[in-house]
Amino acid sequence: MIRQYELVESVKSYDTGADEDALNRAYVFSMKAHGSQLRASGDPYFSHPVEVAGILAKMKLDTASIITGLLHDTVEDTVATLADISDLFGDEIARLVDGVTKLSQIELQSDQSRQAENFRKLVLAMSEDIRVLLVKLADRLHNMRTLKYVKDEEKRQRIARETMDIYAPLAERIGIRDWKDELEDLAFRQLNPDAHVSVTTRLDFLRSSGGDVIGRVIEDLRKTQAEGGVKAEVTGREKTPYSIWRKMQKNNVGFEQLSDIMAFRIAVDSDQDCYRALGVIHNCYRVVPGRFKDYISIPKPNGYRSIHTGVIGPENQRIELQIRTHEMHEVAEYGVAAHWVYKQGRPETEGTQYRWLRQLLEILEHAAEPEEFLEHTKLEMFSDQVFCFSPKGDLYALPHGATPVDFAYAVHSEVGNRCVGSKINGRIVPLRTELHNGDQVDIITSKAQTPSPTWENFVVTGKARACIRRFVRSQQRDQYMSLGREIVAKTFRQEGYELTEKALKGVLKNFDCDQVDDLYAVVGEGQYTGREVLWAVFPGARKDRSQKVVPLTKARSKAGKDHAVPIRGLIPGMAVHFAGCCHPLPGERIVGIVATGKGVSIHTIDCETLESFADAPERWLDVSWDVGGNDDPFHVGRLHVLVNNEPGALGTISTVIGRDSGNITNLKIVHRSIDFFEMLIDIEVTDIKQLTDIMAALRATRVVNSVDRARG
Numbered sequence: 001m002i003r004q005y006e007l008v009e010s011v012k013s014y015d016t017g018a019d020e021d022a023l024n025r026a027y028v029f030s031m032k033a034h035g036s037q038l039r040a041s042g043d044p045y046f047s048h049p050v051e052v053a054g055i056l057a058k059m060k061l062d063t064a065s066i067i068t069g070l071l072h073d074t075v076e077d078t079v080a081t082l083a084d085i086s087d088l089f090g091d092e093i094a095r096l097v098d099g100v101t102k103l104s105q106i107e108l109q110s111d112q113s114r115q116a117e118n119f120r121k122l123v124l125a126m127s128e129d130i131r132v133l134l135v136k137l138a139d140r141l142h143n144m145r146t147l148k149y150v151k152d153e154e155k156r157q158r159i160a161r162e163t164m165d166i167y168a169p170l171a172e173r174i175g176i177r178d179w180k181d182e183l184e185d186l187a188f189r190q191l192n193p194d195a196h197v198s199v200t201t202r203l204d205f206l207r208s209s210g211g212d213v214i215g216r217v218i219e220d221l222r223k224t225q226a227e228g229g230v231k232a233e234v235t236g237r238e239k240t241p242y243s244i245w246r247k248m249q250k251n252n253v254g255f256e257q258l259s260d261i262m263a264f265r266i267a268v269d270s271d272q273d274c275y276r277a278l279g280v281i282h283n284c285y286r287v288v289p290g291r292f293k294d295y296i297s298i299p300k301p302n303g304y305r306s307i308h309t310g311v312i313g314p315e316n317q318r319i320e321l322q323i324r325t326h327e328m329h330e331v332a333e334y335g336v337a338a339h340w341v342y343k344q345g346r347p348e349t350e351g352t353q354y355r356w357l358r359q360l361l362e363i364l365e366h367a368a369e370p371e372e373f374l375e376h377t378k379l380e381m382f383s384d385q386v387f388c389f390s391p392k393g394d395l396y397a398l399p400h401g402a403t404p405v406d407f408a409y410a411v412h413s414e415v416g417n418r419c420v421g422s423k424i425n426g427r428i429v430p431l432r433t434e435l436h437n438g439d440q441v442d443i444i445t446s447k448a449q450t451p452s453p454t455w456e457n458f459v460v461t462g463k464a465r466a467c468i469r470r471f472v473r474s475q476q477r478d479q480y481m482s483l484g485r486e487i488v489a490k491t492f493r494q495e496g497y498e499l500t501e502k503a504l505k506g507v508l509k510n511f512d513c514d515q516v517d518d519l520y521a522v523v524g525e526g527q528y529t530g531r532e533v534l535w536a537v538f539p540g541a542r543k544d545r546s547q548k549v550v551p552l553t554k555a556r557s558k559a560g561k562d563h564a565v566p567i568r569g570l571i572p573g574m575a576v577h578f579a580g581c582c583h584p585l586p587g588e589r590i591v592g593i594v595a596t597g598k599g600v601s602i603h604t605i606d607c608e609t610l611e612s613f614a615d616a617p618e619r620w621l622d623v624s625w626d627v628g629g630n631d632d633p634f635h636v637g638r639l640h641v642l643v644n645n646e647p648g649a650l651g652t653i654s655t656v657i658g659r660d661s662g663n664i665t666n667l668k669i670v671h672r673s674i675d676f677f678e679m680l681i682d683i684e685v686t687d688i689k690q691l692t693d694i695m696a697a698l699r700a701t702r703v704v705n706s707v708d709r710a711r712g
């Protein structure tokens, strides 16, 4: 275990301004908090956070990261609270510790292996500060180093799988290759012990039989570079057992055929020297076709730069070579963190030492695989995403701002179509609630439910929107059809002609329709009138009509239910709209005006707007209320009220309205004077009778001066 002074000294060696006092306090705090807890290995638990801090110090990270490493398990595993940490070490540290704690908690929630990519994104999205991710990775690295002490085989397997699927790729994505290699190798050891043994045994054999092949190749490469006039540093190593194993699997080759198990690196001073060194190599050794890649000219998305090539080396063996500058090397080994290390020595303004964190975040955001770009539009990249769990632990990635309805449609379009409510983390919430990272979302469904057109106002995913629209469109068509059927039937009946399906079929092409239902739909939409259909079927009816047509009058609207189209069952907002000018209520005398392409808008018979349709009788439609069921929707009646300006007046009004079960949905003061308030009150009622009752009750109060229906 690293001792306190060793840790502090190692931080001070690269960061002279490190807060020594805070480091010491964090060390002692963590030791006391973990007390006598033990690790599976039998070591004091406290050794774990200290080792994690040591791993972070080796990466030359800032003091806050080191302290977070020391404290990272205190909130989760001891009596220490976030408030304690905030008091003792400040908000920044508390925020970092909280971030690591949250990452550790989501880890336990789900079987991630099936959805590794989403889970990696969740981790990234939750690590708002990249240092949270770095501490989490260091934590995982130390846990993997001590994995063998965990007794439960299943647990070891799970942790190793998770490391392979989630954490090693994350380490690679942020460019920390050392961590990636070690995480992979430790996981490989657990997941496939036989393969691990066979690869390492074979490597041992090659090593012993070939002698120091690597040493000899290095010597040779050094010599040729020197002769070529390039100042170069040459290193070489065996590839890791896991990367060899992967190559064997991928290329379907046996170990015997796998010759390039050695990788060499040539480090030079400048970009130009990289190409000169490459010239020397290709001049001296035979090139293996297809292995040359120039990542200096075109860097990898995570910032990696190097030239790769493969040649038949001095020992007549295929070898892989990477050529890069010393700085490129630092970046390749330590990720973007190296930029920071590099700039440490140079005088820069305050705060720039965190620039690499920002750069890293930027790179993370843009380092997507090409297929990922296809999968998600750029707008829906993980930085703009939110990740939520189903009750079973499945993980769903949704765009930022997504709601339970989006979630329901992401699960399955049927779940979306039938959703009536939702629970987030066990609590019932409105369907329009915005989801947050890590939320567990439980969708409540009902077979009787259908998508509401209003959902479209708050959903954000394309899928939800498309499903809702598709449903609304098909509903709309049904509505238009049934409305059109009523209109056609009414017209024929009124004019005294017999309506048969056969007759309609004969005139379909006049209306550019294939089926009778299509014809009904276009009439319902208002593209054609019932009379136009009648005249097509009975051309003689056109003449008869000249006497009969009169604008719809009050008298005619009394014609009775036989001729009227019942509007019950037509969903408001689709085929039927209640006019905003007169707020018609069930029980009132109403009339429909066919609006081309928009169905019918319903007005009260005395609405002034109707005057403008006086010379278009073909657009008037007899409609009647057909109410009485339990599922009658509420309608809004608007009252114009003049109230005395005195204490308690408003209270009296709302009490009176409430007593008659009216629900005030809006209240607007139009005008106020010393004596009176003039206001508009919108009240939800089931029919006109309820509203007139309320009006009568209001008039009976002392504070109300006058009450009228508000029009227009």
Ligand code: MN
Binding pocket: 048, 072, 073, 139
């Ligand atoms: Mn830990």
